[in-house]
Amino acid sequence: MKKRVKVLSFALAGMMMLAGCGSKESAGGTEKEGDKVFKVGITQFAAHPSLDAATEGFKKALEEKGIKVEYDEQNAQADLNNVKTIADNFVGDKVDLIFANATPSATSALNATKEIPIIFTSVTDPVGSGLVKALDQPGENITGTTDNHPDGTAKTINFITEEVKAKEIGVIYNSGEQNSVVQVEEVKELAEGKGTKLVEVSVSTSAEVKQAAESLVGRVDAIYIPTDNTVVSALESVISVANSKKIPLFVGELDSMKKGAVAASGFDYFDLGYQSGLMAAEILSGNKKASEIPVELPKSLTLVINKQAAEAQGLEVKDEWKDLGEFYEGE
Numbered sequence: 001m002k003k004r005v006k007v008l009s010f011a012l013a014g015m016m017m018l019a020g021c022g023s024k025e026s027a028g029g030t031e032k033e034g035d036k037v038f039k040v041g042i043t044q045f046a047a048h049p050s051l052d053a054a055t056e057g058f059k060k061a062l063e064e065k066g067i068k069v070e071y072d073e074q075n076a077q078a079d080l081n082n083v084k085t086i087a088d089n090f091v092g093d094k095v096d097l098i099f100a101n102a103t104p105s106a107t108s109a110l111n112a113t114k115e116i117p118i119i120f121t122s123v124t125d126p127v128g129s130g131l132v133k134a135l136d137q138p139g140e141n142i143t144g145t146t147d148n149h150p151d152g153t154a155k156t157i158n159f160i161t162e163e164v165k166a167k168e169i170g171v172i173y174n175s176g177e178q179n180s181v182v183q184v185e186e187v188k189e190l191a192e193g194k195g196t197k198l199v200e201v202s203v204s205t206s207a208e209v210k211q212a213a214e215s216l217v218g219r220v221d222a223i224y225i226p227t228d229n230t231v232v233s234a235l236e237s238v239i240s241v242a243n244s245k246k247i248p249l250f251v252g253e254l255d256s257m258k259k260g261a262v263a264a265s266g267f268d269y270f271d272l273g274y275q276s277g278l279m280a281a282e283i284l285s286g287n288k289k290a291s292e293i294p295v296e297l298p299k300s301l302t303l304v305i306n307k308q309a310a311e312a313q314g315l316e317v318k319d320e321w322k323d324l325g326e327f328y329e330g331e
Contacts, residue, residue, distance in 0.1 A: 035068070036068065037068045037069065037070050038067065038068065038069050038070070038096040038097065038284050039069075039070050039072065039093070039094075039095045039096050040062075040069050040070070040071055040072070040095060040096060040097045040098070040099060040280070040284075041071075041072045041074070041086075041089075041090035041093070041095040041097070041098045041099070042055060042058075042071055042072065042073040042074065042098075042099045042101065043074050043076065043083065043086045043087060043090065043098065043099070043100050043101065043105040043108070043109060044073070044074070044075045044076065044101040044102065044105060045075075045076050045078060045083060045101060045102035045103075045104045045105045045229055046075070046076065046077060046078040046102065046229040046230075046232075046233050047075055047077065047233070048229070048232050048233050048235075048255070049255035049256075049258075049259075049269075050122065050147075050227070050232070050253050050254075050255045050256070050269040051101050051102060051122055051229075051269070053255065053268065053269040053270040053273065054101055054121045054122050054269040054270065054272055054273030054276070055073075055099075055101055055273060056270055056273065057269070057270035057271060057272065057273025057274035057275075057276070057277060058099055058101075058119075058121065058273040058274065058276050058277040058280065059071070059273075059277065060270075060273075060274055060277065061273075061274045061275075061276070061277025061278045061280070061281060062277050062280060062281055062284075065277075065278070065281035065285075067280075067281050067284050067285065069284075072090070072093065072095065074086040074089075076104070076105065078206070078229055078230060078233060080104060080108075080176075083104050083105055083108040084108050084111075084112075086105075086108070087105075087108040087109045087111070087112035087113075088112050090109070090112070090113075090116070091112045091113045091116065094116075095116060096116070096117075096284060097116065097117045097118070097119065097280055097283060097284060098113070098116055098117070098118045098119070099118075099119050099120075099121075099276065099280065100118055100119070100120040100121075100144070101120070101121055101122050101273075102121075102122045102123065102179075102229055103120075103122075103123045103124065103125075103129050103131075103177065103178055103179045104177070104229075105120075106118065106120035106123055106129075106131050106142070106144070107129060107130070107131065107178075109142075110130075110131060110139070110141075110142055113141070114139075114140060114141055115141060116141065117141050117142075117280075117283045117289075117290045118141055118142040118143075118144075118290065119142075119143065119144045119276050119277075119279050119280045119283070119290070120142065120143075120144030120145070120276070121144050121145045121147070121272055121273050121275075121276040122145075122147050122227070122269065122272070123144060123145075123146050123147065123148075123179065124146065124147060124148040124178075124179035124180075124182055124183055124226075124227060125146070125148060125178065125179060125182040126138075126144070126146050126295050128178065128182055129178045129179065129182075131144075132295055135294060135295040136294045136295075137291075137294075138290060138291060138293070138294065138295055139290070139291065140289075140290070140291050141290050141291070142290055143279060143290045143291070143293045143294070143295055144276055144279065144295060144296075145272050145273075145275045145276045145279075145295065145296045145297070145298070146295055146296070146297060146298075147227060147253070147267075147269070147272060147298065148179075148182075148183075148297075149265075149266075149267065149297055149298045149301045150297070151265075151301060152252070152265045152266060152298075152301055153183065153186050153187060153190065153252070153265070154190055155265035155301070155303050155325075156224070156250055156252070156263060156264060156265045156303070157169075157187060157190040157191060157194070157224075158190075158194075159250075159263055159265075159303065159324065160196075160222050160224065160248075160250055161191070161194040161195075161196050162194075163318075163321065163324075164221065164222055164248055164262075164315065165221070166196060166220070166221035166222040166248075167195075167196055167197065167221055168196065168197045168198075168199055168219065168220040168221050168222075169187070169191055169196055169197070169198055169199065169220060169221070169222050169223070169224050170198075170199045170200075170201065170216035170219065170220035170222070170223045170224070170247075171184055171187060171198060171199070171200055171201070171223070171224050171225070171226070172201050172202075172203060172209060172212045172213060172216075172223070172225055172228075172231050172238065173200070173201075173202060173203070173225075173226055173228045173230075173231060174202065174203055174204060174228055174229070174230035174231065175202040176204065176230075177228055177229060177230065179226075179227065179228075180226050180227075180228040180231075183226035183227065183228075183252065184198075184200060184226060187224060187226070188200075199216060199219055199220050201215055201216060203230060203231065204230075205230065206230055206231070206233045206234035207234075209230070209231050209234035209235075209237050209238060210234070210237035210238070210240070210241065213237060213238045213241040213242070214241055216241075216247070217241065217245050217247070220247065221247075221248075222247065222248045222249070222250060223238065223242060223247055223248070223249045223250065224249075224250045224251070224252075225238060225249070225250070225251045225252065225256065225261070226252045227252040227253050228252075232251075232256055235251075235256055235259055235260075235261075236259070236260075239259060239260040239261070239309075242260075242261075242313050243260070243312045243313055246313055246314035247313060247314075248262045248310070248313045248314065248315055249261045249262055249309070249313060250262055250263055250264065251264045252264060252266070253266045253269065254266040254267070254268065254269075254304055255269065257304055257306050257309075257328065258306065258328065260306070260308075260309045260312070261306060261309055262305065262306055262309050262310045262313060262315060263303060263304060263305045263306065263310075263325070264303075264304060265301060265302070265303045265304075265325070266298075266301070266302070266304070267298040267299075267300050267301055267302070268300075271298070271299065271300070272298055275296050275299070279293050279296075302325055302326060303324055303325030303326070304325055304326055304327075304328050305317070305321055305324075305325055305326070305327050305328065306327075306328045307327050307328070307329055308329065308330060
């Protein structure tokens with residue numbers, strides 16, 4: 001009789017221990033996947049409208065996908081030293097994912113980690129800059145979106161040569177930005193194919209941009225600015241020269257066009273960032289790895305002509321231009 005009581009006591013104690021363990025787990029020991037808050041580091045190379053819009057699009061996509069995120073958002077202010085420090089800090093903080101906005105930010109992130117997933121955007125040449133092996137076969141921990149639509153630059157250069165009849169095109173860029181070097185080479189090839197000469201002026205900082213623009217006066221019939229972070233951050237100084245000297249100014253993206261350039265062939269960077277955000281959602285939800293997601297191009301492309309800027313820079317706006325794209329008349 002005593003022996004039976006002893007056995008029952010041990011059995012009861014064991015059941016209580018199991019029940020205790022179960023209650024602890026259900027009380028919060030195991031976090032439901034849908035309740036998890038991911039830590040995402042955002043490294044943006046510089047502050048200007050296109051990059052800002054891409055970051056907002058990225059966040060919006062994650063929000064709409066129901067992914068809960070705590071952001072650590074950092075802006076390098078176009079300083080390469082800052083870019084490296086930001087990437088290293090994200091790795092030290094063990095973030096769940098890095099969103100790299102612009103080529104320098106993406107390069108530094110990839111140099112800092114081969115384990116944390118990286119999603120990039122606003123990158124002109126992902127392959128040439130060494131970020132991915134191929135657009136359809138990115139690296140083990142990186143993928144994203146490129147802002148280099150294969151027809152984008154060609155549309156703008158065709159407009160400059162065929163509608164403006166420019167024989168010399170000035171281009172201002174930072175030769176230290178790989179994305180800009182790639183674009184300038186493309187512009188040069190396109191221009192020469194139209195019998196047009198390209199006059200290149202390189203800068204190292206935004207403080208040099210106005211002087212570079214002034215150096216083109218009397219030498220060119222039009223100016224083209226690629227999606228160069230250094231130059232775009234000081235675009236107002238180029239617009240000022242273009243307006244005062246009646247030199248038509250063209251740019252590589254729509255946000256800069258809205259500031260006061262004649263035309264750009266582009267897309268909404270918010271949409272490009274949104275595409276990147278959808279990629280991040282796939283990774284954070286565990287559906288895919290970065291290596292399984294091909295790099296994506298912009299999904300739309302439009303030539304947009306700024307009528308007010310055209311008039312300010314000495315061009316007569318033609319009605320037939322609406323057949324080439326659409327007019328922008330200010331907000």
